[in-house]
Amino acid sequence: MDQTQNEFTQKEFTQKEFGWMQSIKVTLGSLNHREVKSFISSIANVPSKLRKHNEKAYSPKRLTIGPIHRGTSSTLLAMEEHKWHYMLALLQRTETPVQSLDTCGRAILSFDDAVRASYGSYIKYDSHELAKIMLLDGCFLLELLLRCAPPGMVPRIPSEDNHHGSLHPILGYHEMLPFVLTDLTLLENQIPFFVLKTLARILLPNTFTNQVDRLVANLTLSLFGYPSNPCPPVAHFLHLMHSSSIINEGQQVKQAQQELKNCATRLRASGITLRAMEVDRDNVKRSSFDIKFVAGVLHIPPFHVEETTEVYLRNFIALEQSIIGISKQFSSYALFLRGLVCSSQDIELLVSIGVIVKGMQISNENLLTFFGTITKGVDEMDSSYSKLCEDLNTYSAENTPKKFAILVCHYCRHCGECIRYYCKCSYRILIRDHIPNVWKLIGVVAAVVLLVLTTMQTYYSAHS
Template structure:
């Protein structure tokens, strides 16, 4: 055996002896911020790339994001002046959790681990910038110049939407532990764990109700908190329980469901868990589809795919919507029922968006919406509903087919009436009217 091969064998044998599954379990449980594998990123790289600001180490220093670094350091100065505490106190507070912060990033470059001071600087600067942007945008008192390019009313108006989008990129996350530590040192007193969560949601949430949502415990990062706010509540209890195997059936499109007698109504909440089917009515949460919807769902699904234990609720919802939306007509039907609020333009564009979201994404066979799939398909298989759907599909899709059907029915009715008119006198005991007498023929 060659020397190189022998060295490899010895090294492998040594690693085998040191192998400890419990240590592996502990290692994987620490990660919450991930680099995307090429099989995900290459499908739509733009959806995962921050546009104007980086948070954390994965995109730090990229050319298109460097202009914001100046504003980050300026935000740090304003934060320190308002806190009236030296920077050293914040550094000491952050040092207490530096190991946790480093472990939060999967495949963190070794340079960030070796140069701990540089990593701490990154966490504090990015954390202070995030805190300042959220504070000003949420209506906090501002000590920035009225013409500040970022923190003025004008700056917030034109930059906040891009910052929100970048805060929801899976590779561009900052552990909320950073904000919690900064807040604790700044105020010098303990606040409930949900304080940071609510501050993030007030900034990111589309509705005041979502912003008041209680997550329970400090979130991992902004994307995690936002995802949890979309999934408040429990799935409706199922009469089937979990004894039945997962269904492999694909649910029909919204238009086909409508033809089978199913009606659509808005759910009582906007939670993606609030999807119910009862007595022929499918309840779905309202969703606003805009320019950020595609990027948001792709990053949420990527987080569910990479973070073990996160669940599959968002992915299940996207698959469900992809199934019931095949064309612009399905979007139009859902829009007419107030379920989809279209802010991107044409119904065709919305259909294309949902049809592209679930591309090359694996769905858990024990999907959280499996019971809804099962009940909807069972309803559609009932003989009357199948006959009704077939009738509508065959005769009511085209006006000419409908006119032909109406003409055929009219002729059938007229034929029946004519037959009845002829037969009724016999059942009433009447004989046909006598024929008029004929004149005698001449002899």
């Protein structure tokens, strides 16, 4: 089998071969690559059923990494010059920049099949152009990791020459780095992790020794505010953060469904006390999933809603729905939150007790839309909260007048919100499809007036 795979890898494509065969040969040639065999198609395009609910959450705003979004807007092109500066700075850390660059170029070019298989979709660039993208973006990311490294994390790091702050706007302006980090968490904005490790080994062999995998991973986790943890092999930045966040490995994967039948208000009416759990600030990204139900009290870690929260959560979910064999805990967590919220009254309750922490100016209506759409298009989940939801669904204290009053008020508000929602949707459809300009507005008004007059004429004719 190994000999057959090597034949696929070594065979050169000719112009006479059918184009549709190339992707097949690329995938077959990558099956024996130790860095790729478990992560083929790990940087997949986000499915349209997920993307359509918030397309902006999956598209970079300042920085493009990899071939998928390269050159799609002038804003993204503006960052290319700065990536070249970072690449030059990284090469200046080496003893022989020109020779090191040549060695990196040959190594990355030899990974062409593995890189293409990692994206799992058609890449329009030829081998040399794709290698150029991997080399530039890989050097940029590696230099960014080195500059943001905490003191003492990187031993024997060579200094670079010509370190002028004017050439490095990413670290020179505090408002730039959050946008860059957010763009680096997008599923479609990744490069394979083995590209970074290869460049690190070649360019800085005295710094990245036999612990290259762990050091590059720890630098990445530090950059995004995660604690250093031993992680299994990962495909890219987003996959690394995902592996460092989950707490329930090996849960049974099943078809996605809404397991929590009662929202926050109905749980309170059933006698359940909802309480915000105190979490360790240094490990908040992992402890957010640790939801417990003990003695009638539901302990929920605070869910911080910030400007980038939706982007992070949607891309983690997109990753889980794209790769087979990884935990689906973000998807299950989002489905649990979705079950807690069915009206603005639930939002008000969760905010008042500190379960939802709004770190930005966002309305309850926007939060309701966020929770209502975050799990649409999700096909798979795991059993992380199955037992918890079963206990919450069956729990019930004694019936009291207070419980009846809470439920009546809740259902009335929920019905009112549903009516307002459908009226707004109908109004948007009317404006978009039937009244896009003043002439169509006049036509619609005339048609309504004509309909009313015809109805009145029919009525009076029938009674005359």
